[in-house]
Amino acid sequence: MLKNIVFDMDGVLLDTERVYIKSWEKAATEFVAPSDMDKLRVAMKECIGRNDTDTRAYFYETFGNDFPYDAYMGRTREFFNEIEFNEGLPLLPGVRECLTFLNEEGYNVALATSTKESTATRQLKALDLYKYFKYFVFGDQVEHSKPEPDIYLLAAKKLGADPAECYAVEDSYNGIRSAYAAGMKAVMIPDLLPATEEIRKLLYMECDSLFDLMERLKSGDSL
Numbered sequence: 488m489l490k491n492i493v494f495d496m497d498g499v500l501l502d503t504e505r506v507y508i509k510s511w512e513k514a515a516t517e518f519v520a521p522s523d524m525d526k527l528r529v530a531m532k533e534c535i536g537r538n539d540t541d542t543r544a545y546f547y548e549t550f551g552n553d554f555p556y557d558a559y560m561g562r563t564r565e566f567f568n569e570i571e572f573n574e575g576l577p578l579l580p581g582v583r584e585c586l587t588f589l590n591e592e593g594y595n596v597a598l599a600t601s602t603k604e605s606t607a608t609r610q611l612k613a614l615d616l617y618k619y620f621k622y623f624v625f626g627d628q629v630e631h632s633k634p635e636p637d638i639y640l641l642a643a644k645k646l647g648a649d650p651a652e653c654y655a656v657e658d659s660y661n662g663i664r665s666a667y668a669a670g671m672k673a674v675m676i677p678d679l680l681p682a683t684e685e686i687r688k689l690l691y692m693e694c695d696s697l698f699d700l701m702e703r704l705k706s707g708d709s710l
Contacts, residue, residue: 490593491653493642493671495536496600496607498658498678499697500616502577504535505679510566518559523550532680536633536661538601538626576610579678581697586619588701599642599655601626601633622646633661639669654691656700663689676700 498504511531519527530549534542539560546556589596596619600607604625611617622645629637643650655666658678663686666673672691675682682693694700 489652489654489672491595491597491643491646491648492589492656493597493599493639493646493653493666494620494656495658495662496598496602496611498535498579499656499676500579500582501610501614502579502678503610504658506567506570506576507531507563508679510563510570513566514559514562517562518555519550526550533661535680536601536657536659536665538629538632539603540630541632541635571610576614578614579697581699581701582616585697585701586616588704590619592704595622595646595648596620597622597624597642597646599624599638601638603627632665633659634664634668636665636669639666639671643669643671660686674700 494500497507508531511527515524515527526549530545534545537545543556546554586596598607598611598620602625604623604627607623607625608617622642624638624642624645626632626638629641631637639655640650643653646653650670651672653671654674655662655669655671656674656676657663657666658676658680660680660683663673663675667689673689675686675690675693676696676699677693682690687693692703694703
């Protein structure tokens with residue numbers, strides 16, 4: 488049984504993607520023309536799992552090089568931080584139970600997130616999740632984020648394992664594509680985005696929740 492497992496953060500552990508979308512939409516009223524709102528909604532889905540560098544490139548390609556990306560993202564962060572600090576960030580079901588189980592069973596647990604180190608570390612420590620992970624890869628530690636394989640290849644290197652000996656738990660299309668391209672066994676727990684026909688071809692397994700993943704591991708299911 489393989490015991491190397493790598494988790495995405497947003498949309499797998501933290502229920503932050505809904506907060507991001509709310510923040511993006513609120514900021515868009517100041518920066519995006521009403522006629523471009525449909526393109527923004529597509530951008531929000533396409534950029535899930537990307538780091539800042541790749542998100543910036545996507546926005547310039549979609550809205551033109553004169554789009555005020557830094558001002559727009561600065562405003563989205565203000566709205567996001569307001570929600571984070573006033574209401575806190577919710578966890579997705581089964582996070583503590585699954586991570587506790589993995590630690591007790593001797594799994595090598597890593598995190599691979601496109602979020603930058605300072606933000607992800609703050610959020611994980613605030614929610615008392617940081618302690619569950621042995622290794623971390625953040626979005627500002629790789630040149631290209633998901634869907635490129637860089638972030639998962641670095642995670643495998645830190646784990647000291649062949650990517651084929653690692654499971655990657657993801658919710659986004661870009662995350663699944665990244666894990667698959669790196670040669671990992673991609674496990675999807677859908678959040679905002681359901682698995683498509685294309686994505687299912689890349690999956691090793693699809694689970695309903697972290698509780699479902701934990702129960703499959705307990706029962707010795709093919710993981």
